[in-house]
Amino acid sequence: MLSFAQRLKNREKLYGTFVTLPSPEVAELLALSGFDWLWLDAEHAPLDFLTLQRMIQAVAKRAACLVRLPLSEPSVIGRLLDMGCDGLIAPQIHTAQAARQFVRAMRYPPEGTRGVGLARAAGYGLGFQENLERANQELVALVQIESAEAVNNVEAILETPGLDGVIIGPNDLAATMGFIGQTLHPEVQSAIQRVVEFAVKASLPVGVFTGDTEEAKRYESWGATLIPVGADVLFLAHGAKKTLETMKG
Template identity: 35%
Template structure:
């Protein structure tokens, strides 16, 4: 069994609740790690989080039994290589529109001859050279998640899911709805209908599928609709709403 808690939970078909982290505050990651969440998303695409701070988030996540996932800022091999060397073992890739896109990003996570990941023998990932089994066993712990964020990406889910090394699919509802002409309208009926199609296609292909669904009602609704892993809240989202609520309560 993989040591990757998210990958294991998805294989066991347990609903996996996650927290989205975009504040670039390792203390927030440490707090989230102790919340009971199954996974955390360290966002590098839509945040100030850079490569230098990711390792601090990974260390902070060790405060709890949780799997940290890093969303890369873009799908390119040098960033992926460096994140893997830092010890990230779950990666989310944005804007994957085709099987060719998916195969390309999977290749960034594998050593030759199965991919193009560069090799360093002394990294945090292999305990600075102390783990001789890393080269042969690391793939068991990798979890490659690809995001579908356009109608063409949803249409390509059967082909994307068939790519060896793709472990899960993740719907980005904001970008998907924007690509459909409903900017800021993730709950638009047309967008939600396409989201359900994505779920059905992933299920038919035998791949777990996740989604962003902040808030108890929305998150529970997505789980009830068959989504396997859901981002139920975000650090900045929680902070803004709770601050607003408590200040508003003092002014009434």
């Protein structure tokens, strides 16, 4: 079976979803539902280190677990990778320099600066050498393009050695462009399409987050192959609301 990193590199269409609730059971359920990957959101959601590890353990490789960083600090990056996730998503990357620093912090020497430890990713020491040999190739490094500055720098960001793909954040992008809360504004959509086109031209996987399936299909038609759609809280809220509306007539 191909690794998630190889499937991503092969430009397979990979469908993922947001996980924000601090619950191993929720992560496990979404993986069992058939998603290819889960976006564990440590930037905005109350997911601490121990909870994240329990969520990754619960998923048990049924889906790839990609953690969005709370901070792009080397010590945080190292701890999250040591938990055994399949990759990281760095938010608020505005420049090529920031992208390079993030990718290097994810890789063991000589490609990077990641420290060596005896944590879960290394089988608590039982898979130590195997982890060292495969980590640099199998751990996915993704950055988020979510500002007007990042859009302007997108070509340089896409040239980052070792970068595996980019994900566009429409909400923050719209805010920095002066259209807060208006992700469907024509100028915002034009900027999103520009980034997608540059990524496709650079042969790098690209995705755009949305909670709407029709929007997701549009981005897919533009060339997105890394497709995050929906979120645990949205599924719960919409399902509950629809059920109640049906019962009340």
